[in-house]
Amino acid sequence: MKKITIGEAARQSGVKVPTIRYYESIGLLSELSRSEGNQRSYEPSDLDRLAFIRHARELGFEIEAIRTLLHLQDDPHQPCASADAIAKARLIEVEQRIRSLNALKAELELMVEGCGHGRVDQCRVIEVLADHGKCAHPHH
Amino acid sequence: MKKITIGEAARQSGVKVPTIRYYESIGLLSELSRSEGNQRSYEPSDLDRLAFIRHARELGFEIEAIRTLLHLQDDPHQPCASADAIAKARLIEVEQRIRSLNALKAELELMVEGCGHGRVDQCRVIEVLADHGKCAHPHH
DNA sequence: CCTACATCCTCTAGCGACTAGAGGTGCAAG
DNA sequence: CTTGCACCTCTAGTCGCTAGAGGATGTAGG
Numbered sequence: 413m414k415k416i417t418i419g420e421a422a423r424q425s426g427v428k429v430p431t432i433r434y435y436e437s438i439g440l441l442s443e444l445s446r447s448e449g450n451q452r453s454y455e456p457s458d459l460d461r462l463a464f465i466r467h468a469r470e471l472g473f474e475i476e477a478i479r480t481l482l483h484l485q486d487d488p489h490q491p492c493a494s495a496d497a498i499a500k501a502r503l504i505e506v507e508q509r510i511r512s513l514n515a516l517k518a519e520l521e522l523m524v525e526g527c528g529h530g531r532v533d534q535c536r537v538i539e540v541l542a543d544h545g546k547c548a549h550p551h552h
Numbered sequence: 553m554k555k556i557t558i559g560e561a562a563r564q565s566g567v568k569v570p571t572i573r574y575y576e577s578i579g580l581l582s583e584l585s586r587s588e589g590n591q592r593s594y595e596p597s598d599l600d601r602l603a604f605i606r607h608a609r610e611l612g613f614e615i616e617a618i619r620t621l622l623h624l625q626d627d628p629h630q631p632c633a634s635a636d637a638i639a640k641a642r643l644i645e646v647e648q649r650i651r652s653l654n655a656l657k658a659e660l661e662l663m664v665e666g667c668g669h670g671r672v673d674q675c676r677v678i679e680v681l682a683d684h685g686k687c688a689h690p691h692h
Numbered sequence: 693c694c695t696a697c698a699t700c701c702t703c704t705a706g707c708g709a710c711t712a713g714a715g716g717t718g719c720a721a722g
Numbered sequence: 723c724t725t726g727c728a729c730c731t732c733t734a735g736t737c738g739c740t741a742g743a744g745g746a747t748g749t750a751g752g
Contacts, residue, residue: 693752694751694752695750695751695752696749696750696751696752697748697749697750698747698748698749698750699746699747699748699749700745700746700747700748701744701745701746701747702743702744702745702746703742703743703744704741704742704743705740705741705742705743706739706740706741706742707737707738707739707740707741708737709736710735710736711734711735711736712733712734712735712736713732713733713734713735714731714732714733714734715730715731715732716729716730716731717728717729717730717731718727718728718729718730719726719727719728719729720725720726720727720728721724721725721726721727722723722724722725
């Protein structure tokens with residue numbers, strides 16, 4: 413069991429030092445050991461947990477969802493229906509967000525294209541912002 | 553000049569009452585008049601401004617960007633290059649976000665499809681989260 | 693004129709997920 | 723033994739609101 417410092421754990425996991433301490437403070441990391449001088453020390457399983465959290469955060473899961481997923485991981489004989497449900501919910505969120513961003517993209521492109529680079533009173537960017545009715549897709 | 557209350561302004565602009573007060577507190581709305589009893593009163597130009605802010609927020613512009621856009625709108629003889637730049641920057645952000653979300657979507661779909669609805673120790677959702685290397689596209 | 697009730701007012705605190713900084717301790721190298 | 727970095731705890735700040743307390747105003751009905 414090689415124990416490493418929080419700085420080294422940060423380097424290896426890609427999670428920043430204050431963020432690791434934050435995750436500990438909100439109870440995402442199981443109790444970990446301290447050195448004589450009260451410094452945190454991490455072992456490989458802690459690094460796995462940090463990597464799990466980081467990956468889940470990158471995929472946009474909320475902390476509370478991650479807490480549930482970690483509980484499931486800790487108890488591998490549970491049925492995985494809830495993990496499945498969490499991932500599916502996230503997928504639906506992502507799909508909606510993509511649709512909405514595509515609409516925004518279209519709107520922004522029209523604005524930027526329509527800008528004649530003159531003065532503000534002829535600027536399509538300002539004009540469209542001021543009048544929602546000038547949007548191509550009035551859904552947002 | 554018909555003056556209306558904050559509640560009516562909220563109804564007409566689609567911006568909630570506390571949010572209108574918040575925008576005023578951070579200086580997004582120009583000085584507005586009050587009734588005898590110290591209640592805010594709004595006129596049509598204030599409603600236009602609220603609609604502008606709301607539309608810009610829906611398009612994802614940050615408050616500070618909106619502050620700049622409002623200054624530009626207030627002074628229509630300025631060149632519109634900065635409005636253009638703000639909109640372009642936002643467009644680039646949106647495009648990046650869409651790309652990144654599409655990658656997440658692919659990952660989540662693989663996770664959800666691969667889940668055999670059995671127990672956690674065979675669950676692909678947990679497995680992939682735990683091991684970034686199992687991602688199809690290891691870019692995030 | 694009085695009462696009831698909705699709406700308004702100000703002020704402070706809370707959300708999520710960190711991030712920044714102050715002020716102090718531990719530890720390894722020279 | 724000192725230098726200097728990495729660590730510790732704690733508090734407060736970020737963004738864009740949102741919620742709630744506690745009180746004032748405005749309006750409609752009796």
